[in-house]
Amino acid sequence: MQLDIAAPRVARRAPPLAAAAMGFALFVAGAPALAQDTAPFQLAQAATAPAAKPPQPSAEQMKLANELLVANGEASSFDAVIPNVVEQTAAGFVQSNPDLIRDLREVAKQLSAQYESRRTEIVQILATIYATEFTTQELRELLAFYRSEAGKKLVTKREELLKVGFSSIQAWSAQFAREMEVRVREEMKKRGFTI
Known part of the structure; x- marks a missing residue:
C-alpha cells in the first residue's frame, strides 16, 4: 500500500453491485429535487406515516x-x-x-x-x-x-466479458458518433446551414 498524493488515484473497476450502489446513491442525492414536486398535503402525510419496516x-x-x-x-x-x-x-x-x-x-x-x-x-x-x-x-x-459449470464460468469470465464488452461498445459509439455527425450536417444543409 502506498500513499501517493502527487499521482491521481486510478479508479478500480467497480463490481456490478458496487455500480448499482453508486447509481442508487446518485438517485437518493437527487431525491430532494423530486420531493419539491410533491404536493404539500402528500409531504405532510408522508411525514406522519410510520415507516414500513421490511x-x-x-x-x-x-x-x-x-x-x-x-x-x-x-x-x-x-x-x-x-x-x-x-x-x-x-x-x-x-x-x-x-x-x-x-x-x-x-x-x-x-x-x-x-x-x-x-x-x-x-x-x-x-x-x-x-x-x-x-x-x-x-x-x-x-x-x-x-x-453449476455455467455459473462458475460466468464468475470466472465476468471481468473479461465486461472489459471486452466495454471496449466493443466504445468502438461502436465512436462509429455511431461519426455517422451522426454526417447526418446532422446533412439535415442542417437541408435547412440552409453549412456546418
Missing part, C-alpha cells in the same frame, strides 16, 4: 445469501474497500502535514491490517439485502446456478 430475513435466508455472495464472487469484490478508506483518510492528513508522509504510510498499513476483519460487515450488509429481496427458494436456485 421483514427480517430468516437465518436460512442469511446463510444462503452468504453462500451466494461467495459463489457469485461478490463477497471478494469489496476486498479493497477497507485498505482504500484507510489510505485515503491518511492521505488527507498528508496535504496539511507533508512532512509526516512516511509515518502516515506506516499508520495506514498498520490500521489496514488491524481493521481487515471488518470486511465481513460489508458482506453481511450485502447478504441482508439479498436475503430480504429473494425468497429461500430463489436463493437456492441462484446458488445452484452459480455452483
Whole structure:
C-alpha cells in the first residue's frame, strides 16, 4: 500500500453491485429535487406515516445469501474497500502535514491490517439485502446456478466479458458518433446551414 498524493488515484473497476450502489446513491442525492414536486398535503402525510419496516430475513435466508455472495464472487469484490478508506483518510492528513508522509504510510498499513476483519460487515450488509429481496427458494436456485459449470464460468469470465464488452461498445459509439455527425450536417444543409 502506498500513499501517493502527487499521482491521481486510478479508479478500480467497480463490481456490478458496487455500480448499482453508486447509481442508487446518485438517485437518493437527487431525491430532494423530486420531493419539491410533491404536493404539500402528500409531504405532510408522508411525514406522519410510520415507516414500513421490511421483514427480517430468516437465518436460512442469511446463510444462503452468504453462500451466494461467495459463489457469485461478490463477497471478494469489496476486498479493497477497507485498505482504500484507510489510505485515503491518511492521505488527507498528508496535504496539511507533508512532512509526516512516511509515518502516515506506516499508520495506514498498520490500521489496514488491524481493521481487515471488518470486511465481513460489508458482506453481511450485502447478504441482508439479498436475503430480504429473494425468497429461500430463489436463493437456492441462484446458488445452484452459480455452483453449476455455467455459473462458475460466468464468475470466472465476468471481468473479461465486461472489459471486452466495454471496449466493443466504445468502438461502436465512436462509429455511431461519426455517422451522426454526417447526418446532422446533412439535415442542417437541408435547412440552409453549412456546418
